[in-house]
Amino acid sequence: MKKGVEPAILKGTRDFLPADMAQRNEVLAKIKNTFEKFGYQQIETPILSYAETILGKEKENSQKMAYSFKDYGERDIALPFDLTMPFSRFVAANWRDLPIPFKRFQIQRVWRAERPQRGRLREFYQCDVDIIGSNELVCEAEIAKLITQVFDELKIKDIKIRVNSRKLLNEILTGFGVEKDNLIPAIRLIDKLDKIDNTAVVEGLKKLGIKNAAEIIGVLKTDKDNQATLKQLEAYDTTDLQEFLRLSREFGVDETRLVLDPGLARGLDYYTGIIFEVVSSDESLGTICAGGRYDDLSAMFSSKEFSGIGVSFGFERIMLFMQENGLIADGKPSSRVLITVFDEGSLDGSIKIYKSLLKASVPAEIYLDETNLSKQFKYADKKNIPFVVVQGPDELRDNEVIVRRMSNGNQKKIPASQLASYIAGYYEAN
RNA sequence: GCGAAUGUAGCUCAGUCGGUUAGAGCGUCUGGUUGUGGUCCAGAAGGCCGUGGGUUCAAGUCCCAUCAUUCGCCCCA
Numbered sequence: 074m075k076k077g078v079e080p081a082i083l084k085g086t087r088d089f090l091p092a093d094m095a096q097r098n099e100v101l102a103k104i105k106n107t108f109e110k111f112g113y114q115q116i117e118t119p120i121l122s123y124a125e126t127i128l129g130k131e132k133e134n135s136q137k138m139a140y141s142f143k144d145y146g147e148r149d150i151a152l153p154f155d156l157t158m159p160f161s162r163f164v165a166a167n168w169r170d171l172p173i174p175f176k177r178f179q180i181q182r183v184w185r186a187e188r189p190q191r192g193r194l195r196e197f198y199q200c201d202v203d204i205i206g207s208n209e210l211v212c213e214a215e216i217a218k219l220i221t222q223v224f225d226e227l228k229i230k231d232i233k234i235r236v237n238s239r240k241l242l243n244e245i246l247t248g249f250g251v252e253k254d255n256l257i258p259a260i261r262l263i264d265k266l267d268k269i270d271n272t273a274v275v276e277g278l279k280k281l282g283i284k285n286a287a288e289i290i291g292v293l294k295t296d297k298d299n300q301a302t303l304k305q306l307e308a309y310d311t312t313d314l315q316e317f318l319r320l321s322r323e324f325g326v327d328e329t330r331l332v333l334d335p336g337l338a339r340g341l342d343y344y345t346g347i348i349f350e351v352v353s354s355d356e357s358l359g360t361i362c363a364g365g366r367y368d369d370l371s372a373m374f375s376s377k378e379f380s381g382i383g384v385s386f387g388f389e390r391i392m393l394f395m396q397e398n399g400l401i402a403d404g405k406p407s408s409r410v411l412i413t414v415f416d417e418g419s420l421d422g423s424i425k426i427y428k429s430l431l432k433a434s435v436p437a438e439i440y441l442d443e444t445n446l447s448k449q450f451k452y453a454d455k456k457n458i459p460f461v462v463v464q465g466p467d468e469l470r471d472n473e474v475i476v477r478r479m480s481n482g483n484q485k486k487i488p489a490s491q492l493a494s495y496i497a498g499y500y501e502a503n
Numbered sequence: 504g505c506g507a508a509u510g511u512a513g514c515u516c517a518g519u520c521g522g523u524u525a526g527a528g529c530g531u532c533u534g535g536u537u538g539u540g541g542u543c544c545a546g547a548a549g550g551c552c553g554u555g556g557g558u559u560c561a562a563g564u565c566c567c568a569u570c571a572u573u574c575g576c577c578c579c580a
Contacts, residue, residue: 084571138578155580183580188504190574199580261578360580387580415538450540465538479540
């Protein structure tokens with residue numbers, strides 16, 4: 074067994090076994106179907122990318138996050154760490170051919186050179202939806218509806234969509250005299266309000282030279298209901314938030330799931346309007362979906378302006394939550410029928426049976442090695458195949474087959490010609 | 504990049520005060536059953552006790568280093 078090369082994989086990456094893939098595909102299909110139900114169209118963008126299209130001009134944060142290297146032509150290459158940058162490049166390059174407002178979804182792997190932790194990998198899938206080319210708050214409300222719809226489809230019940238307006242947050246902070254250069258650091262601190270102690274945040278803000286730190290917290294910190302929160306903010310312009318809530322109501326979004334949180338900030342600096350952050354009942358998992366409105370998505374690539382809004386669903390965290398909470402049924406069969414090979418002399422007959430099922434479009438497979446029936450049944454059991462067909466010398470002589478139903482062990486001898494319709498009958502009944 | 508905890512069979516873990524041949528459950532394989540899985544019974548295989556060094560008559564156990572994993576910080580899905 075021991076050979077020279079360890080069968081090791083990079084930290085923060087994983088192997089997916091057939092059982093894993095069955096689960097993942099099932100969940101992915103639900104997410105995808107919901108996106109399509111709302112009229113979003115799928116795109117894909119290249120993995121291998123010029124570093125500057127991934128990292129932008131000011132590299133600081135993203136440079137640390139992204140995997141990058143040089144190719145044989147000494148070009149700087151990087152792997153995407155999210156789907157927003159690739160999308161913004163895509164829009165700048167292809168907007169002439171897109172229906173505007175453009176509603177796209179994109180489900181691809183991304184890479185981050187981070188330290189892995191629970192729910193934090195170096196290679197993982199994101200499921201992004203964005204609407205570009207419209208400034209209307211109806212977009213925000215539709216996205217809110219989409220978020221609740223996706224988690225409903227996945228049977229993840231106790232989600233909370235935390236909502237805030239970045240514009241409002243900026244207005245409040247500027248009102249308190251926070252310098253422009255300190256806005257982002259201040260927002261990063263405020264974002265931690267629910268995580269760390271109030272006083273720690275106040276201390277941090279004071280270090281940034283913000284005097285009325287405690288007072289700011291007084292305005293931003295809330296655990297009351299949405300109406301109370303709006304009241305607390307009455308000195309400021311909350312018309313966007315109110316209109317968003319009204320439209321969400323029109324869309325039928327369950328309002329108890331929408332939580333106005335004036336302290337919510339989101340680290341990324343490109344958000345400019347309403348922002349979202351979705352957490353499950355397992356808050357230690359972190360955010361399972363997040364996003365918001367940004368102005369001028371493609372500013373880096375084009376003078377054409379595209380305002381937009383989008384959210385990203387964290388597929389790996391969603392999977393983790395569903396697995397840990399028993400929301401995924403496992404054991405998807407690989408096919409409906411396993412045709413056993415009784416002995417060397419019966420292989421031709423088994424292939425003939427297989428052909429008849431193939432012709433009738435019944436998913437089936439032949440056991441591909443020479444062994445006893447016991448092993449072949451075990452194989453069917455392991456692959457969750459519901460029916461096993463045996464044709465021994467006796468059946469072959471009479472042109473019959475034995476069909477065994479694995480779930481209850483019942484078996485029946487039928488003419489070989491009736492096998493396909495016999496199997497199909499079980500599925501039509503449902 | 505910083506801090507903490509943990510590394511024993513494929514997996515989950517036990518292993519007392521340092522003491523003789525390192526254990527269990529699950530999984531795997533074989534047989535009971537030469538025409539039948541899942542259940543049951545019997546048996547077997549599987550270990551550089553993460554790696555390297557040190558202390559000791561003696562180390563899975565103590566010390567140091569290193570690597571890996573997990574958690575927290577940073578950042579974030």
